[in-house]
Amino acid sequence: MGTVNVIDHPLIAHKLTLMRRKETSTKNFRQLLDEISMLMAYEVLRDFPVQPVDIETPLEATTGNVIDGKKVVLVPILRAGTGILEGMLRVVPGARVGHIGLYRQPKTLVAVEYYFKMPDELHERDIVVIDPMLATGNTARAAIERIKELAPRSIKFVCLLTCPEGIEGLHRAPPDVPIYTAAIDRELDEHGYIRPGLGDAGDRIFGTR
Numbered sequence: 054m055g056t057v058n059v060i061d062h063p064l065i066a067h068k069l070t071l072m073r074r075k076e077t078s079t080k081n082f083r084q085l086l087d088e089i090s091m092l093m094a095y096e097v098l099r100d101f102p103v104q105p106v107d108i109e110t111p112l113e114a115t116t117g118n119v120i121d122g123k124k125v126v127l128v129p130i131l132r133a134g135t136g137i138l139e140g141m142l143r144v145v146p147g148a149r150v151g152h153i154g155l156y157r158q159p160k161t162l163v164a165v166e167y168y169f170k171m172p173d174e175l176h177e178r179d180i181v182v183i184d185p186m187l188a189t190g191n192t193a194r195a196a197i198e199r200i201k202e203l204a205p206r207s208i209k210f211v212c213l214l215t216c217p218e219g220i221e222g223l224h225r226a227p228p229d230v231p232i233y234t235a236a237i238d239r240e241l242d243e244h245g246y247i248r249p250g251l252g253d254a255g256d257r258i259f260g261t262r
């Protein structure tokens with residue numbers, strides 16, 4: 054069973070509460086998601102391995118640490134995942150970006166893939182899959198199973214909100230990846246929405262309905 058890390062910070066709780074409010078505008082929703090994503094990236098990368106490097110400051114030679122291995126890969130699940138991407142890239146500007154397009158069939162909520170593009174040499178890279186809402190877990194699990202076929206060095210999953218059903222759905226064998234979230238809500242409703250939630254994240258990010 055993978056772990057669930059709730060990134061519990063007053064700034065994140067405050068911004069998330071503003072995002073949940075139905076009267077929050079598209080512009081503010083996007084801005085808040087961007088800010089939360091930056092804060093979350095900091096925690097998600099906390100245990101990334103570093104390697105020592107010899108450098109010279111203007112005064113003397115010393116040894117510093119840099120992140121080990123090839124560049125991290127951020128993988129937004131289209132389309133809502135792109136709402137988290139910009140904020141994370143601001144903290145990890147050298148990251149590579151893969152994309153995976155999956156949609157949930159409205160009746161069955163089963164994930165169907167329509168786009169998949171990853172950087173090369175994934176076996177030497179750490180992957181961070183991003184999607185704001187971990188609801189049934191079907192889409193996230195399908196994305197992770199697909200990425201696992203390319204044998205990356207590690208995989209983490211980052212969302213803004215989840216619920217017990219989403220965690221259970223993602224952690225159902227075989228994908229066993231750590232989840233990072235800003236909150237675990239009460240439940241999934243019969244339409245596949247997280248309650249109390251914040252509504253449809255993609256629609257709120259892009260101003261569609």
Ligand code: URA
Nearest residue numbers: 186188246247253254
């Ligand atoms: N996707 C969303 O955008 N919102 C939910 O509540 C669940 C899935």
